[in-house]
Amino acid sequence: MGIRIALAGNPNCGKTTLFNALTGSNQFVGNWPGVTVEYKEGKYKGDKEVTIVDLPGIYSLSPYTLEEVVSRNYLIDERPEAIINVIDGTNLERNLYLTTQVVELGIPVVIAINMMDVVEKNGDKINTKKLSEEIGVPVIEISALKNRGLKEIVDVAVKAANEAKPQSPKHRFDGSVEHALAHIEELCLHSIDDENVQRWYSIKLFERDEKIQEKLGLSADVINHIENDIASCEKELDDDAESIITGERYNYIGTIIDGCVKKASKGMTTSDKIDRIVTNRWLALPIFAIVMFIVYYVSVTTVGTWATDWANDGVFGDGWHLFAIGSADYNDAADEYAEKALIVDGYDIYVEENGSEPTGDFEYPVEDEETAAVEYETASLEDYAEAKAYIDSTEEPDPADYGVWVPGIPPIIESGLDAIGCNDVVKGLILDGIVAGVGAVLGFVPQILVLFIFLAFLEACGYMARVAFIMDRIFRKFGLSGKSFIPMLIGTGCGIPGIMASRTIENDRDRKMTIMTTTFIPCGAKLPFIAMVAGAIFGGASWVAPSAYFLGIFAIITSGIMLKKTKMFAGDPAPFVMELPAYHWPTLGNVLRSMWERGWSFIKKAGTIILLSTIVVWFTTFFGFTADGFRMLEEEEIGMSILANIGKALAWIFIPLGFGDWEATVASITGLVAKENIVGTLAIIYGATGDVYETMRAAFTNASGFAFLAFNLLCAPCFAAMGAIKREMNNTRWFWRAIGYQCGYAWVIGLIVYQCGKCFTGEGFSVGTIFGIAGICVLLYGLFRKDKYNN
Amino acid sequence: MGTVIVVLILAAIVAAIVRSLVKSRKRGEHPACGGDCGHCGGGCH
Numbered sequence: 111m112g113i114r115i116a117l118a119g120n121p122n123c124g125k126t127t128l129f130n131a132l133t134g135s136n137q138f139v140g141n142w143p144g145v146t147v148e149y150k151e152g153k154y155k156g157d158k159e160v161t162i163v164d165l166p167g168i169y170s171l172s173p174y175t176l177e178e179v180v181s182r183n184y185l186i187d188e189r190p191e192a193i194i195n196v197i198d199g200t201n202l203e204r205n206l207y208l209t210t211q212v213v214e215l216g217i218p219v220v221i222a223i224n225m226m227d228v229v230e231k232n233g234d235k236i237n238t239k240k241l242s243e244e245i246g247v248p249v250i251e252i253s254a255l256k257n258r259g260l261k262e263i264v265d266v267a268v269k270a271a272n273e274a275k276p277q278s279p280k281h282r283f284d285g286s287v288e289h290a291l292a293h294i295e296e297l298c299l300h301s302i303d304d305e306n307v308q309r310w311y312s313i314k315l316f317e318r319d320e321k322i323q324e325k326l327g328l329s330a331d332v333i334n335h336i337e338n339d340i341a342s343c344e345k346e347l348d349d350d351a352e353s354i355i356t357g358e359r360y361n362y363i364g365t366i367i368d369g370c371v372k373k374a375s376k377g378m379t380t381s382d383k384i385d386r387i388v389t390n391r392w393l394a395l396p397i398f399a400i401v402m403f404i405v406y407y408v409s410v411t412t413v414g415t416w417a418t419d420w421a422n423d424g425v426f427g428d429g430w431h432l433f434a435i436g437s438a439d440y441n442d443a444a445d446e447y448a449e450k451a452l453i454v455d456g457y458d459i460y461v462e463e464n465g466s467e468p469t470g471d472f473e474y475p476v477e478d479e480e481t482a483a484v485e486y487e488t489a490s491l492e493d494y495a496e497a498k499a500y501i502d503s504t505e506e507p508d509p510a511d512y513g514v515w516v517p518g519i520p521p522i523i524e525s526g527l528d529a530i531g532c533n534d535v536v537k538g539l540i541l542d543g544i545v546a547g548v549g550a551v552l553g554f555v556p557q558i559l560v561l562f563i564f565l566a567f568l569e570a571c572g573y574m575a576r577v578a579f580i581m582d583r584i585f586r587k588f589g590l591s592g593k594s595f596i597p598m599l600i601g602t603g604c605g606i607p608g609i610m611a612s613r614t615i616e617n618d619r620d621r622k623m624t625i626m627t628t629t630f631i632p633c634g635a636k637l638p639f640i641a642m643v644a645g646a647i648f649g650g651a652s653w654v655a656p657s658a659y660f661l662g663i664f665a666i667i668t669s670g671i672m673l674k675k676t677k678m679f680a681g682d683p684a685p686f687v688m689e690l691p692a693y694h695w696p697t698l699g700n701v702l703r704s705m706w707e708r709g710w711s712f713i714k715k716a717g718t719i720i721l722l723s724t725i726v727v728w729f730t731t732f733f734g735f736t737a738d739g740f741r742m743l744e745e746e747e748i749g750m751s752i753l754a755n756i757g758k759a760l761a762w763i764f765i766p767l768g769f770g771d772w773e774a775t776v777a778s779i780t781g782l783v784a785k786e787n788i789v790g791t792l793a794i795i796y797g798a799t800g801d802v803y804e805t806m807r808a809a810f811t812n813a814s815g816f817a818f819l820a821f822n823l824l825c826a827p828c829f830a831a832m833g834a835i836k837r838e839m840n841n842t843r844w845f846w847r848a849i850g851y852q853c854g855y856a857w858v859i860g861l862i863v864y865q866c867g868k869c870f871t872g873e874g875f876s877v878g879t880i881f882g883i884a885g886i887c888v889l890l891y892g893l894f895r896k897d898k899y900n901n
Numbered sequence: 902m903g904t905v906i907v908v909l910i911l912a913a914i915v916a917a918i919v920r921s922l923v924k925s926r927k928r929g930e931h932p933a934c935g936g937d938c939g940h941c942g943g944g945c946h
Binding site (some may be wrong): 527529530531532533536537540715718719721722725 | 902903904906907908911914916918919921922
């Protein structure tokens, strides 16, 4: 039989980093509590007989939150062959509190003092030999990040597991406590063979641990008897039982620290100096806003856009020049040709409209590529003659004449399908459905990767942990806990782990509220449609993508305030304890790995569920019932398609939000399968009648475009995230409440954005504006009404 | 003939995707989140 070694330790002490290093796994590592909420198993790279178990971080074996229960239950019920107690060497005192309890479990323990590289850098000294003697278990210095001491720690743990001789705890409590513990053991624990385990249970019963009372199935008589022992001890020591145990443990730890640790005396560290600015009461929020603006600006508007333009227009478009050699010359030639063609076309339009040739200067329409705004420019008859001569004498520029032209995927597939004489229906399915839909989603991969690089960097360097701390200060003013912000930080990658991270919140009401609001933050899957809206409707305006992030935070804070004032969520916020890790430069490998894990998941999804969705969307877009019966439709007939009919039946819901047409409606619905589907669906539908971006630009105004963005950002998440909500709520009624609230809130925000936004975009005041103002009033009432249920 | 070949290839791709989705579902992953359980510990199952 194999050996199971559990990694137990405080949150954020490096257990998952150690787990990844030992098993070769790629489990997500974060430097805030709650990243690991379920235990994970992996085979040790050096010996497949050894299973390493990564447990959620715990501060003690008296659990308060769900993930702490997971860890304790694993240690008590599964009883691994050995425990590696991972300790953050930079904070020995706090970490040893758990150690004093783990060594009482009757399971062989080996202590791994992690982050020794940082300890040494700080100039601190830990006498591990003496520490080992004091606690009575082997102590090994390691650095999980730098792969130091890893083989040694496993070897020692395996040896301890094979010997199966658990250490006897060296620590003894005050005489009166030991007396009470002996009574408890005698009273109800003598059936347990292992004396160490007896002792651990007796301590827990002394602490009045209800879960242990239940687990042992103690009768009321026995509990009363134990209570008498505890009460007399409490009277003697003039404190409550739990505090007595805690105090004694810390006194014991104090003596160990005094004898084993030598701290280098020094002033403020670099991290402290940075924190004086970054977490400053007045500067913290503006700095956070600037950082996130830059992240989204660069990801979506600059670097990300250059790469995404290449992906969209090149790889999934007509093609591109290799290394961009010849692109500039080709663009100049193409622009010149287009300019002349516009004058010639303008002349023809004039003739068509007026029935005669112009006798002097004439105007011709020019459309702005970014905004689709049509402006009129003036040309003289000489200009026309010159343009006409140019067009007649010049061929339209061919990109292949200017450099090495790499054709895009659609032309390659199209020529392949033409070559084998493929049927038009199948060709349409492949080109207008799969390639257009999946290509539109994959086109955003560069932007996603750039965003994930930034997020990985901010997480790994320690800044995001500060953000949680900053937000706690703000949240607390509104009766919320900063613990609610951790799931939202995690949710920027994917909403599902964000929802799961809510397990770290012990207060059930706060936990449910956090589950309901976590997915408001834009996850990676929402980025493509945010970028699409920004590019198509707002001409690539830099403020759109950052505004989506801040709208998500606004929704979380306002929802928190409003919900907290209801009877269902009233109550004091959960305390938020979090250790701020020292700032450090993340390794390039870690940042790239984190980016790739998230990015690959996005690509995989595009190749599976999105591809299947595009087939369904294409079929329902291009097939429908007409007077001739059910048949494939022409491009101008797609208003009669199956999808159009579904959309039209539901479009009324979105009329007040300004996008009550069937195209936007079905995109919102298919977005429930996966949010990337919004992009895929719009690419298929709008692509059927012309250029996707141009058609989309014509279908939305600025106000309705942003309302569309706001609604799809805040409404119910994808089915996978809904599944996670249902599981974490563990209650169907609560699940529907959550989905209902998200959709309702999104609808109201969309209404306000559209109806009030119209006043600022030149569409003017209308009756609908009154409803928009009413929506603001409802929001303000929810925010500022008297709080009846909280002090 | 060309159409038949393309349709068969397409059907094979769709079948492979459905099979992989079913398999990942059986493994406890959720297809709509990309099945990246390493990232979240399998929150959907």
